[in-house]
Amino acid sequence: xxxxxxxxxxxxxxxxxxxxxxxxxxxxxxxxxxxxxxxxxxxxxxxxxxxxxxxxxxxxxxxxxxxxxxxxxxxxxxxxxxxxxxxxxxxxxxxxxxxxxxxxxxxxxxxxxxxxxxxxxxxxxxxxxxxxxxxxxxxxxxxxxxxxxxxxxxxxxxxxxxxxxxxxxxxxxxxxxxxxxxxxxxxxxxxxxxxxxxxxxxxxxxxxxxxxxxxxxxxxxxxxxxxxxxxxxxxxxxxxxxxxxxxxxxxxxxxxxxxxxxxxxxxxxxxxxxxxxxxxxxxxxxxxxxxxxxxxxxxxxxxxxxxxxx
Amino acid sequence: xxxxxxxxxxxxxxxxxxxxxxxxxxxxxxxxxxxxxxxxxxxxxxxxxxxxxxxxxxxxxxxxxxxxxxxxxxxxxxxxxxxxxxxxxxxxxxxxxxxxxxxxxxxxxxxxxxxxxxxxxxxxxxxxxxxxxxxxxxxxxxxxxxxxxxxxxxxxxxxxxxxxxxxxxxxxxxxxxxxxxxxxxxxxxxxxxxxxxxxxxxxxxxxxxxxxxxxxxxxxxxxxxxxxxxxxxxxxxxxxxxxxxxxxxxxxxxxxxxxxxxxxxxxxxxxxxxxxxxxxxxxxxxxxxxxxxxxxxxxxxxxxxxxxxxxxxxxxxxxxxxxxxxxxxxxxxxxxxxxxxxxxxxxxxxxxxxxxxxxxxxxxxxxxxxxxxxxxxxxxxxxxxxxxxxxxxxxxxxxxxxxxxxxxxxxxxxxxx
Numbered sequence: 001x002x003x004x005x006x007x008x009x010x011x012x013x014x015x016x017x018x019x020x021x022x023x024x025x026x027x028x029x030x031x032x033x034x035x036x037x038x039x040x041x042x043x044x045x046x047x048x049x050x051x052x053x054x055x056x057x058x059x060x061x062x063x064x065x066x067x068x069x070x071x072x073x074x075x076x077x078x079x080x081x082x083x084x085x086x087x088x089x090x091x092x093x094x095x096x097x098x099x100x101x102x103x104x105x106x107x108x109x110x111x112x113x114x115x116x117x118x119x120x121x122x123x124x125x126x127x128x129x130x131x132x133x134x135x136x137x138x139x140x141x142x143x144x145x146x147x148x149x150x151x152x153x154x155x156x157x158x159x160x161x162x163x164x165x166x167x168x169x170x171x172x173x174x175x176x177x178x179x180x181x182x183x184x185x186x187x188x189x190x191x192x193x194x195x196x197x198x199x200x201x202x203x204x205x206x207x208x209x210x211x212x213x214x215x216x217x218x219x220x221x222x223x224x225x226x227x228x229x230x231x232x233x234x235x236x237x238x239x240x241x242x243x244x245x246x247x248x249x250x251x252x253x254x255x256x257x258x259x260x261x262x263x264x265x266x267x268x269x270x271x272x273x274x275x276x277x278x279x280x281x282x283x284x285x286x287x288x289x290x291x292x293x294x295x296x297x298x299x300x301x302x303x304x305x306x307x308x309x310x
Numbered sequence: 311x312x313x314x315x316x317x318x319x320x321x322x323x324x325x326x327x328x329x330x331x332x333x334x335x336x337x338x339x340x341x342x343x344x345x346x347x348x349x350x351x352x353x354x355x356x357x358x359x360x361x362x363x364x365x366x367x368x369x370x371x372x373x374x375x376x377x378x379x380x381x382x383x384x385x386x387x388x389x390x391x392x393x394x395x396x397x398x399x400x401x402x403x404x405x406x407x408x409x410x411x412x413x414x415x416x417x418x419x420x421x422x423x424x425x426x427x428x429x430x431x432x433x434x435x436x437x438x439x440x441x442x443x444x445x446x447x448x449x450x451x452x453x454x455x456x457x458x459x460x461x462x463x464x465x466x467x468x469x470x471x472x473x474x475x476x477x478x479x480x481x482x483x484x485x486x487x488x489x490x491x492x493x494x495x496x497x498x499x500x501x502x503x504x505x506x507x508x509x510x511x512x513x514x515x516x517x518x519x520x521x522x523x524x525x526x527x528x529x530x531x532x533x534x535x536x537x538x539x540x541x542x543x544x545x546x547x548x549x550x551x552x553x554x555x556x557x558x559x560x561x562x563x564x565x566x567x568x569x570x571x572x573x574x575x576x577x578x579x580x581x582x583x584x585x586x587x588x589x590x591x592x593x594x595x596x597x598x599x600x601x602x603x604x605x606x607x608x609x610x611x612x613x614x615x616x617x618x619x620x621x622x623x624x625x626x627x628x629x630x631x632x633x634x635x636x637x638x639x640x641x642x643x644x645x646x647x648x649x650x651x652x653x654x655x656x657x658x659x660x661x662x663x664x665x666x667x668x669x670x671x672x673x674x675x676x677x678x679x680x681x682x683x684x685x686x687x688x689x690x691x692x693x694x695x696x697x698x699x700x701x702x703x704x705x706x707x708x709x710x711x712x713x714x715x716x717x718x719x720x721x722x723x724x725x726x727x
Contacts, residue, residue: 037457062409068511071509106512109512174357175608176608180548213608301593301633
């Protein structure tokens with residue numbers, strides 16, 4: 001460790017005798033954080049301060065104050081030496097290491113955004129491998145997916161996204177993060193009707209593979225709502241009905257309701273039929289069947305949907 | 311679904327390994343008891359998602375099956391858990407929460423108050439205020455601990471913790487509303503959001519909620535502060551119906567959805583969002599047979615969403631939408647699955663350990679299950695009325711917007727506004 005003989009550590013605890021929820025810091029923790037506080041207060045932007053912040057972050061990754069201080073040190077040193085790109089690149093490498101050890105951390109992502117915004121020639125290519133590794137390790141990591149979206153918009157490069165999401169969907173067809181990433185792509189890229197039609201075919205393939213999957217039905221509905229003004233064609237209605245044993249078309253006693261392949265298909269159909277003048281009875285039948293057999297925990301919700309039709 | 315579910319779980323557990331390529335299997339339930347006449351075909355695949363969920367389902371079902379008595383809250387045990395948090399020092403590994411110290415105070419104090427308002431003794435109240443004003447001797451904004459930068463989340467937790475205390479030693483008068491207001495304004499971003507911290511910090515729905523909760527409690531809401539905020543929030547609603555963290559079509563998430571919906575209530579702008587889609591999304595969060603709430607589509611149930619999603623449902627109740635979740639089933643999940651026998655503290659799900667965060671949000675969720683919510687006094691006051699429940703838990707009335715007991719919100723706001 002560097003020499004800090006000239007620095008008096010500042011206290012990191014209150015002086016209260018009977019402090020509530022007092023943390024029993026280790027000596028190492030108290031000294032490192034105390035030194036960092038002292039340097040921060042003195043406004044020291046030096047190489048040794050930079051190293052010290054790395055140590056603090058390894059001890060307490062969520063310590064946002066020190067992330068802020070570190071950012072100031074990095075930018076200060078970079079400007080002073082007139083090598084901004086190199087300094088930020090080095091810093092990004094360091095952050096990658098921290099990231100792999102702290103996948104759930106909140107601070108890393110805004111820190112990376114701040115660095116990339118200051119970079120004279122930032123590169124999406126540089127970011128892709130680490131993002132891939134993070135997702136590989138935790139396929140629904142919210143922060144990583146959100147940061148990836150930020151990158152796509154920042155670099156205005158959508159070219160990798162659909163194939164990447166497809167890869168994740170092939171690995172786990174229930175991965176909602178991967179499904180919603182597709183909606184992000186389409187909502188930001190003004191697709192024409194051919195592209196949407198192709199996407200609907202993609203969705204239908206996946207539904208045939210696993211019909212009981214909330215993510216994919218939700219996504220299908222989203223595509224129609226966002227791009228086709230909720231105008232559902234006969235073919236999609238027929239497609240959905242192929243997973244519901246047509247329970248929406250005939251009156252059943254509750255005890256006679258057959259097994260169906262997808263309650264989400266039935267919910268999807270009911271939502272369409274509820275708005276069609278001559279199909280309201282079918283919507284009511286679907287909601288009643290959902291309420292009594294296929295998804296009874298949502299009974300109050302289904303009952304309300306029925307009351308909205310009447 | 312239906313009768314074949316157990317069989318599918320059996321097959322998944324016994325015949326298939328982890329991380330396979332997608333396989334489609336056709337399972338016939340032809341030979342199952344008196345369902346003979348039905349030949350149903352179910353397609354399911356084995357993935358990380360389905361394996362994880364099956365494990366939870368199995369644990370929950372075991373608890374429901376062995377349950378024999380009417381479920382009840384083990385209040386004395388939970389009180390012990392909370393008192394321990396206030397009477398013992400925290401072990402060194404809790405340094406992970408060093409930058410979140412006001413949260414520890416809020417979670418513990420609030421859990422005690424929700425259990426019974428008398429559980430938060432005068433002595434606790436005094437020591438909470440002492441600690442908060444030791445962290446910020448100037449009266450706010452607040453950071454996570456001594457010498458730390460002010461942060462939106464810490465300031466939110468600190469103000470909530472102060473509101474849980476009475477104004478015994480005139481502590482409330484030490485709050486510097488002007489300094490907090492100026493700081494909030496300095497965090498405002500062009501897109502209508504708030505940065506959590508000056509310098510580097512994230513801008514998301516959570517930050518907006520923290521800022522608006524604090525400002526509305528302290529009576530410092532102005533047009534200058536709220537300009538553009540509604541647009542930011544509206545853009546955070548995803549196609550699924552729930553809200554994400556950022557206005558760029560993020561995945562809908564229980565925590566961010568609560569933050570957005572509670573904020574929109576504070577701003578009186580609920581009518582700006584797609585309400586039917588929000589209702590659908592909330593309703594889809596409740597899973598059978600677990601009975602609890604998940605935070606995202608195809609994710610596992612977790613007790614904390616009893617508040618984040620349940621609280622969203624409670625806010626929508628104020629607008630006459632009382633059908634978003636099944637309260638009695640959620641109550642089952644909390645009492646059977648989030649308690650570990652009569653051991654202290656509440657937990658995320660069976661197989662996990664209790665902590666202060668989950669204890670607080672699960673107790674709030676339980677209060678939501680045992681009460682109904684509506685607006686009174688010309689839409690200005692939130693009313694919390696007990697629902698008929700067998701063996702009720704007798705928790706304090708709560709205000710879902712702030713996640714605090716009704717009484718404490720009223721007293722605090724009337725002091726400042």
